[in-house]
Amino acid sequence: MAKRIDVSGLTAYYGTHKAIEDISMTVEPRSVTAFIGPSGCGKSTFLRTLNRMHEVTPGGRVEGKVMLDDENLYGAGVDPVSVRRTVGMVFQRPNPFPTMSIFENVAAGLKLNGSYKKSELEGIVEKSLKGANLWNEVKDRLNKPGAGLSGGQQQRLCIARAIAVEPDVLLMDEPCSALDPISTLAIEDLIGELKERFTIVIVTHNMQQAARVSDRTAFFNLAGVGQPGKLIEIDETERIFSNPSVQATEDYISGRFG
């Protein structure tokens, strides 16, 4: 079930350092939203506040509100563990569990959530691997270690693992930056398919990628070193790349800084 994300007045800290300040935005369900901006502008930090991964870092804390439909992820009594079970995440470097087989990797999240019959598990694993466009490549070696796959396959395995638990939202933190162009293309095609079912947020350093895969694009920037990152603007991707309303966005996109 894809859900709408509604962020208001979100500020995140590392210890006393303010990493991002006063961010508000809405992410539509069944769409792809891309975050772009120079290094250190806090786009990854912001992404990690959306599934409460930010507070895992020592000293990390968050102020503000993140609504997932009508539930505040930072409300009193909300368990961060259950938040992460509904908001999936794919990381920059493929990180399949090295001691688990391909099958076990995809089933890992399901096993956390409850007990499944073997046949049920097999069905979900197959569906998830198909959903991640990986099934045909691995169906004959599901019991081989996940770490034996190529980088691009590993990343799709991680996507299969994330979608196996049917999350409401899928967060992707530069999912292609460690991959070659062909694997990147495979992941980008996959993102296009996944947005039919999930709300997708992707951080990317590759502006062509943002232009290719996303429906809406958010541009983040920071005033200087040590300053908190801020959301400059968020709009239809087409508009951001052709006629942005803020000068800094245009400067960044046309390569004049960053």
Added chain:
Amino acid sequence: MKTDIEPTSSTAPPQDRARGTGRLGDKIFLGLSRGSGILLLAIMAAIAVFLTIRAISAISEDHGNFLTTFEWNTTSRPMVFGIAVLAYGTIVSSIIAMLIAVPIAVGIALFISHYAPRRLATPVAYVIDLLAAVPSIVYGLWGALFLVPHLTGLYQWLDDYLGWTKLFEYNDGAPRSLFTIGILLAIMIIPIVTSVSREVFRQVPQMHEEAALALGATRWEVVRMSVLPFGRSGIISASMLGLGRALGETMAVATVLSPSYDIVPSLLDPGGGTFAQNIAAHFKEADGPARDALIASGLVLFVITLLVNGAARLIIARRKEYSGAAA
């Protein structure tokens, strides 16, 4: 993980690697490292040869069965001695020590690396390391003077509930037994097993832990899915270091154990012996042939240690492709 790009050093033919660049510094370093490697092998071989020669001469004079005789009489001639009791005592006390120490040590290591706030973790880690520096005779004295008198209550309790197994039967008296030795050895090896495990747990790549976290794993589930599988070979190595110390521990055992040359059915009753304890007890007053007999028992300990280490390496190698060390 199989990658297309391998570090050049491992793909280059061995002769290229050994030849180096021909610069003086390289030559010196090559000679130094090669020499150290050869020296290590030579020392190992020398020990093995020395032990074997002396052991053969002793065993040829043994009028008992070296493997099965429950006796150690090397003062009268002909000598009658056998290692059965020593092997049993050494292995049983070490197994007890491992069963107690490894779970506790892994628990402490996880607490320090993943649960405790940093303010607490640092001093706890420091104290654990400090325990490793206490001389074994001090543990022995503490064991004999404090541990032994305080264990009678526990042993009475074990006897009440598990006495029917015969293994945990306890008859009154100071429990200077193999089980006490096991407890003492466990306390002695906890620091080393903890330190090594802790270092391995700290090296778990953050991306593996985040993989579990992002799926909605609780802290314990992160430990189970990411930390323990990654640290598995490290835990085994740490345990082997501890086991090596337990097998060879001399002074603490000699101080606490009340030895005898029979296999006591109950673990809680005094009696039995270990290789190292037996050598320490007899070496001073032993003459030539009697010393050779002790050396023969030392050779058996040497072989047991080698076998245990070999087995551990096999366990680690068996699941190498799943080890995570390459990821």
